[in-house]
Amino acid sequence: PKLIIMGAPASGKGTQCEFIRGHFGVVHLSTGDILRKAATDGTQVGLTAKEFMNRGELVPDDMIVTIVLERLMEVDCTTRGWLLDGFPRTAEQGRALLDKGIVADIVIQLDVPDSILVERVVGRRTDPETGNIYHLTFKPPPNSQVSKRLIQRSDDTEAKVKVRINAFHKNMGAITDLFKDRVIKVKGDRSAQAIWEELKPAISTRLTAVPAPVRCGCWGWVCANDTKPNE
Numbered sequence: 696p697k698l699i700i701m702g703a704p705a706s707g708k709g710t711q712c713e714f715i716r717g718h719f720g721v722v723h724l725s726t727g728d729i730l731r732k733a734a735t736d737g738t739q740v741g742l743t744a745k746e747f748m749n750r751g752e753l754v755p756d757d758m759i760v761t762i763v764l765e766r767l768m769e770v771d772c773t774t775r776g777w778l779l780d781g782f783p784r785t786a787e788q789g790r791a792l793l794d795k796g797i798v799a800d801i802v803i804q805l806d807v808p809d810s811i812l813v814e815r816v817v818g819r820r821t822d823p824e825t826g827n828i829y830h831l832t833f834k835p836p837p838n839s840q841v842s843k844r845l846i847q848r849s850d851d852t853e854a855k856v857k858v859r860i861n862a863f864h865k866n867m868g869a870i871t872d873l874f875k876d877r878v879i880k881v882k883g884d885r886s887a888q889a890i891w892e893e894l895k896p897a898i899s900t901r902l903t904a905v906p907a908p909v910r911c912g913c914w915g916w917v918c919a920n921d922t923k924p925n926e
């Protein structure tokens with residue numbers, strides 16, 4: 696399977712990705728996680744990316760496109776399939792996939808009202824030892840020991856999340872337009888389990904029914920939106 700999941704910050708993508716990875720066996724590729732690891736490792740790409748991330752801004756398209764295209768060619772992705780989380784974030788990034796003939800089978804769109812997103816983001820905390828994510832109100836840590844070591848992502852402040860949500864809305868329409876016929880839209884302001892129960896059969900059904908990508912005459916790259924022969 697070749698899957699893309701889209702949703703604003705804190706729309707619940709991470710939790711659904713865990714379910715999808717566990718059930719369908721795909722490689723989960725979170726571009727946010729890849730960039731944060733590069734920043735922690737102190738690579739040149741990571742340090743440059745960190746400056747954008749700290750401001751809540753998107754990193755430049757060419758930087759993230761190179762990282763993702765190289766990663767998708769690795770053998771685990773080509774054999775097990777993949778789930779892209781956080782990419783594409785712009786129409787440019789979407790076109791970069793299509794230009795290489797990489798057409799996702801399904802694009803999952805998690806839809807959550809902005810007011811809920813802000814509340815979720817500002818209370819979000821990570822346990823650096825386990826990687827577990829908590830919310831101070833909705834999913835408190837299990838004990839005071841874990842509580843003491845929790846950290847907040849530097850871009851999880853109210854001001855920065857508003858920048859990130861605006862960027863998401865600005866680009867979202869153009870991206871879903873690129874993948875029109877393969878978007879599954881689900882309401883994300885429900886329990887993670889309820890979302891998964893809707894998503895799982897929807898993904899399974901689409902994976903068996905999805906049309907193969909074709910070379911598209913009017914667009915000039917391989918896509919699945921138009922079956923007209925190259926004229």
Ligand code: AMP
Pocket residue numbers: 704726727728730747748749751752753754755759780781782783784785788850859
């Ligand atoms: P996330 O963990 O997905 O919220 O991503 C955290 C930050 O990483 C974003 O706010 C961006 O600065 C950067 N980032 C992640 N994915 C992308 C992408 N596809 N394009 C540009 N920047 C990205």
